[in-house]
Amino acid sequence: MFNGSLFWFAMGVLFVFVAWAFKTFADDRGWRLNWWKGLLALLWYAILSLSLYAWGTLAGEGEAGAGFKLFLIGLFVCIVFGAGLVRLLIHRPKTQAEPSPQ
C-alpha cells in the first residue's frame, strides 16, 4: 500500500505544510522574510530531508551503516547551517531611532 510513489507524493504534500508552517512561524516572530532568506530556509530543509532519504535508500540497499553515517554528516551540516540561518532570520537591520513620545 505505502509504496515508493505514495511515499514521494506524501513528501511533496509535507513540503507544502512545512513551508506554510515556516511562513506562519516567521510572521508570528516578526521576522522579515525576503526571497533569499526563504531560499536559504528551503535549502536547509532540502539538506535535512535529503540526508534522511539517503539514509533510507542506503538502508534499503543493505548499507544501513553507511546511510547512518551520511545522515550524521547531513545532520551536522544542518545544525551549523541552521544556527547561522536562525541568527540571520532574527537579525533586524538598524533603523533610525524613533523620536521619543515626549
Next chain:
Amino acid sequence: MTKELIAIKEISPPPARRRRRERILVALTLLLIAVVWVAGAVRSESEHLPCVELAFPGAEHFVKEEDGLYSAWWDGSKPGFLGYVAIGVGDGYGGPVRVAVAVDRAGETVGVVIAGHGETTAWMNRVVKSDLLRSLIGKAHSDPFEIGADVDGVTGATTTSRALAWAVRDGSRAAALRLGLPVNEPQPPKIVFGIPEIVLLALFAVGYIGHQGRFPFTRQVRWGTMLIGLVVLGFVYNAPVTLASITRLTLGYWPQWQTNLYWYFLIGGILLVFTIDNKNPYCRWFCPFGAAQECMAVIGGAKAKVSRRVSEGLKWLPRLLALGAVLIGVYYRNPGLASYEVFGTLFELIGSNIQFTILGLVLVASLFVLRPWCNYLCPIAPVVDLIRVIREAVKEPWRKTKNDPA
C-alpha cells in the same frame, strides 16, 4: 517626484523597450536551440551495431549490407549464415522508435532489441517491463502486428506499444525482402477518429466562442469545458499538451496523420486560435491539469496571493526549466527525455519519484494558491509567450505599412 518616476521606470520599463528586450531574448533562445540542434545532429550519427549484436542470439559475426541492415553469421563463413538483423522504425509519441529485429532464414523473428527512442522514460519502462517485446518474437513478416489483433498492447502506453510493434514489422519485412521471401505491400493505416478527437474539437469551438467578450454564461460554460477536459482528456485518455509534443516539432518528427489526428488537432488548434485571436483557449478553458488545480482551489478556497515582485521573479522559473528541457530533448534527439510535467503522474499514476513529489506539492498548494503549476512551473506557458512575441514581431511591420502606406 523624480525619484518616484525613476522607481516606477525601473520596475516596469516602457512597452517599446520591453518589447525590444523580449525580442532579443526570443532571438537568442531560438539561436541557442538551433546551435544545440546542430550539435545533437552530429552526436546522433552513431552506429546501431551494439544493439544488432544483442538482437541475434548465437551469431558471432555481423556484416553491414546496407544502412540499417546487417547479415548475421556463426563465424563469417558462408555456410554459417543465420539471417539478417534490420533496424525497423515505428512512429512513437516522442518521434521514431528504432528496433533491431533479428530474422532467421525462414523469415521468423528471433530477437528484438530497442535501438533508440524518444518516448518518456516512465512510459517506455512500463512497456519494457511488460510481455510485449517477448510476444513479438516468433512472429512472421506476414503477420499484421496490430495492437488489439495479434499483439497485446500495454494499457496507458498504446502509442509506444504500437510504435514498437510497427517497428518490428518494418524490420522483419526489410529482412524478409532481403531473404527473397514474398512481402505484401503494407496496408495504409486506418484513420483514427473517435471520441477524444470529437471532444477536443468541441472544446476548441466552445473555448473560442467563450473567449469572445459578448458571450453570456462564460463562467458556467468554462467550468463545463474544464470538467469535460479533466475527465475525458485527463483521466480517460490522458492526452494533454506536453512539452515533448512541441519539442518533437523542432526535431522534425511529424507523426503519421492517420493515427495521430488528435495530436494535429491539439497543436494545430492552439496555434490557429492563437494566431487569429491572440488568445490561448487550451490553458484557461480545458487543460485537464489546470482543471484539477481549479477543483482543488474550490475545495481549499485558494486565496493566498503571491506578491507581484515574487511573481515576476518566479516567471523565469518555468522559462528556464522549459528551455533546459527543450535543449536536452533536442541534443539527445529524445523529446521526452527531460519532460518534468506531472500530467501522466496524476492521470495514469506513472512517473518518477520527483514527479510524484511535485504532484503532491502542486495539488496541496492548489488548495491555497490559484493554479500554482500553471503560474510557476508549467512549460507550456513560456512556449505560448514565445509564440506571442514572434506573432507580434511578424505583425508589426504589416501594421506599420497599413497605417503609413507612403
